[in-house]
Amino acid sequence: xxxxxxxxxxxxxxxxxxxxxxxxxxxxxxxxxxxxxxxxxxxxxxxxxxxxxxxxxxxxxxxxxxxxxxxxxxxxxxxxxxxxxxxxxxxxxxxxxxxxxxxxxxxxxxxxxxxxxxxxxxxxxxxxxxxxxxxxxxxxxxxxxxxxxxxxxxxxxxxxxxxxxxxxxxxxxxxxxxxxxxxxxxxxxxxxxxxxxxxxxxxxxxxxxxxxxxxxxxxxxxxxxxxxxxxxxxxxxxxxxxxxxxxxxxxxxxxxxxxxxxxxxxxxxxxxxxxxxxxxxxxxxxxxxxxxxxxxxxxxxxxxxxxxxxxxxxxxxxxxxxxx
Numbered sequence: 001x002x003x004x005x006x007x008x009x010x011x012x013x014x015x016x017x018x019x020x021x022x023x024x025x026x027x028x029x030x031x032x033x034x035x036x037x038x039x040x041x042x043x044x045x046x047x048x049x050x051x052x053x054x055x056x057x058x059x060x061x062x063x064x065x066x067x068x069x070x071x072x073x074x075x076x077x078x079x080x081x082x083x084x085x086x087x088x089x090x091x092x093x094x095x096x097x098x099x100x101x102x103x104x105x106x107x108x109x110x111x112x113x114x115x116x117x118x119x120x121x122x123x124x125x126x127x128x129x130x131x132x133x134x135x136x137x138x139x140x141x142x143x144x145x146x147x148x149x150x151x152x153x154x155x156x157x158x159x160x161x162x163x164x165x166x167x168x169x170x171x172x173x174x175x176x177x178x179x180x181x182x183x184x185x186x187x188x189x190x191x192x193x194x195x196x197x198x199x200x201x202x203x204x205x206x207x208x209x210x211x212x213x214x215x216x217x218x219x220x221x222x223x224x225x226x227x228x229x230x231x232x233x234x235x236x237x238x239x240x241x242x243x244x245x246x247x248x249x250x251x252x253x254x255x256x257x258x259x260x261x262x263x264x265x266x267x268x269x270x271x272x273x274x275x276x277x278x279x280x281x282x283x284x285x286x287x288x289x290x291x292x293x294x295x296x297x298x299x300x301x302x303x304x305x306x307x308x309x310x311x312x313x314x315x316x317x318x319x320x321x322x323x324x
Contacts, residue, residue: 003203009196014219016189017054021223024053024182030175051227051243052250054220057190059255062212063263067198071259072126072271073212074220075251076279080213081221082244082251083282084311090228090240091304097237098290098298105148106245107287109141110252114283117252121272126256126265134257141249193219209268210318213275221247241290241299248283278314282307 055078059071090096098104116137120130170178193216201211224243231240259265285307289299 002199006196006199006203009192010200010215010219013189013191013193013196014222016185017058017193017220018223020182020185020189021051021053022182023178024186025051026170027175027178027180027182030170031172031179033170034172034175051223052247052255053186054190054223055247055251055255056258057186058193058216058220059259060262061187061190061194062208063259065194065198066263067194067208068126068259068263068265069268070194070197070201070208070212070216071263072256072265072267073209073275074216075255075259076271076275077213077217078221078251078255079248079279080275080282080314081217081311082224082247083286084307084314085218086221086225086228087241087244087286087299088304088307088309088311089225090232091299092301092308093229094232095301095304096232096241096299098241099238104290106145106242106249107290109145110245110249111283111287113137113141113249113252114280117256118272118276118280121267121276124267124269124272126260126267128261128264131257131260131264134253135261138249138253138257141253207268209271209275213318214315241286244286245290282310 055074059074062068062071062074087096117134120126120133197211197216198208200215201208224247228240228243231237231243286299289303
């Protein structure tokens with residue numbers, strides 16, 4: 001009975017989390033429009049924050065409830081899923097081309113941020129000071145990205161971002177209602193999801209870290225999967241890969257930074273020797289194929305198959321290596 005209740009909490013929490021994330025994004029974007037914020041800033045910042053809200057809220061509640069391994073597993077596991085699962089499936093559906101100059105400059109930024117994170121966790125701890133540093137780097141990178149976007153308003157990815165904004169005709173009252181309702185449901189469903197995930201880990205005899213890297217990470221990445229496939233099928237290739245790059249930047253810096261400020265981490269050695277190496281390898285691979293050689297990157301269908309196979313192998317390695 002406890003197992004079924006925990007399982008229902010996880011999947012019910014994930015469903016409400018995804019639904020409330022959409023409401024939150026629509027409400028935040030609508031409210032910003034009424035306050036006179038430019039569409040490009042809404043697309044780059046507000047919508048970008050909103051699509052990563054599930055990871056942020058789940059990791060924050062995990063840290064608050066004394067489960068920092070679940071928080072870190074959610075952040076790093078989401079990064080792995082974003083590249084190997086989401087870009088893998090998307091490239092299989094349709095190969096992805098990268099035209100955007102802004103995006104091509106964000107790819108080395110993501111690689112550099114991943115290196116900074118690695119240096120911070122080599123001592124197997126994440127202190128509050130480390131969390132503050134990650135948040136400062138996040139603020140600086142966002143300021144740099146927005147400034148670069150303002151200097152290149154005709155960039156391909158920025159045009160796609162602006163076109164994909166929620167409908168502009170939502171009244172102010174409804175926008176605020178969606179914003180508040182979405183935020184409240186995000187918090188409630190995150191608590192339910194964390195409770196169920198921790199119980200499942202205990203019942204299955206596995207660590208919070210593994211649950212975070214698998215069930216929770218895949219679940220909180222589902223909004224990116226849906227939006228990325230939809231974008232590439234409409235020919236918005238830069239937006240598709242931009243969703244992944246932006247989400248990974250947010251997870252690596254803001255999600256981990258907020259969680260470690262709430263509850264300092266003592267990391268398991270396997271995070272460094274196994275999971276971070278996998279995340280680093282995938283980050284480097286997406287930088288190489290996304291950057292390209294002739295001013296345009298491309299993720300081929302066969303590369304998508306390799307990414308998806310890699311993700312299945314990694315997930316199997318996690319689960320079969322810890323199940324009793």
